[in-house]
Amino acid sequence: MTPATRLDLDPDQAPEPATGSWLERRLPVGRALRREYRDYPLPRNLNALWFFGAFAVVTLAAMIVTGICLALHYTPTEAGAFDSVEAIIRRVPSGWILRSVHMAGASCFFAVLYVHIFRGLYYGSYKAPREVLWLSGFVALLMVMATAFFGYVLPWGQMSYWGAVVVGNAVAAIPLIGHPLAGMLLGGDAPGAATPMRFFVLHMLCGGLICAVLFIHIAALHVTGSNNPAGIEPRSPADTLPMHPFYTTKDGVGLCLFLAVLLGLAFLAPALLTEADNYLPANPLLTPPDITPEWYFTPFYALLRSVPSRLGGLLLAGAALAVVAAVPWLDRAPTRSARFRPLARPAWFAMAASFLLLGLAGSHEATGFWLWLGRLAGLYWFLHFLVLLPLIARIERPLPLPTSLA
Ligand code: HEM
Incomplete structure (x- = not known):
């Protein structure tokens, strides 16, 4: 008789159907997928x-697939990068749509x-036990963010080049390690021959x-549940629904709408969310009048420029x-959802508004009104997280919570 192995003794090993059972007993992927994705219980009230x-x-999957296709035709050199991207748009079969989806995908990724x-901040999804x-x-x-920045430099247009200059200068402002780090990143004191390959x-x-x-x-x-x-x-079990067919169907409908937006942007308005200057080849001798990052970086760009010191700006953005x-440790209120928190709820709206205003300020020249708007919105952002959230947790009287989800 063969000795019992761990596989034979494990009470979790229910008998498998004959087909595929040999592999399943040695590598129970099917069982794990069924448990974690088909039967996985989700709260029944998710909106x-x-x-x-x-x-x-x-979006991540779409970015990886289109990115691999684009990489097959991209030339990571100072002389070839801009032209290879032009060739992708004009000459590679379906290259234009691959590039459009990749570019619209970046914007959609950040929006999402x-x-x-x-959403996590509103419903307190960061609170214990969900800190990890x-x-x-x-x-x-x-x-x-890092991937988007590296990718933006690859077409080697005017904004790619000058964006790399701004970030290189910001990195160089870090005491002690800044200069060597920026040199390693760019392959020199300024973006140049080595940069496209490194960024690629x-x-x-x-x-x-x-x-x-994402795997982690x-x-x-799946350890804590949603x-x-x-x-x-x-x-109780009445409070939950299995992922399939309930949430697979619901998410499927949402996904169709989302893909309509993504593909609508890619097909109908590929230039809507990009800087026109990036269709000009990089020119180290011609600084654009206003170096503006893509919209999704503008809140942090506003903070970077809100103080006269480069290091100060970098520290503020960081x-x-x-x-x-740090929000799981800054907000110690036991009630999670802002629905039942009369003070945290309006504070959340003001914080979200401050983020939008920062973005608006970051997309304009850092002078006069826009500079001050950025400064005030930035101040509120820090006030919210460092002062209001801890304070509200102490003084707020939450509304009564429901006793069940059903
Ligand atoms: C590559 C980026 C990310 C991907 C692909 C991703 C994916 C997901 C997925 C599939 C879920 C389950 C469905 C859902 O609750 O919407 C989830 C939940 C969650 N994610 Fe992300 N996520 C990403 C980034 C982030 C970031 C940046 C944060 C916050 C800093 C975050 C915090 C959370 C939290 C707290 C939950 C649980 C939400 C809840 O149950 O209320 N995720 N994420």
């Missing part, structure tokens, strides 16, 4: 804002992520790392992100 995680996954994050889930999402955001490698590398971080993000989500608009944990990472 449309819970679509956005799925939207982010689909910002809604995803602000929150932090893994935050790391994914940083990776997406980093762009591909970060794209892969996002997938790894989803694993952490939060929901009421912000209370499901208390701190604006760091407070988001």
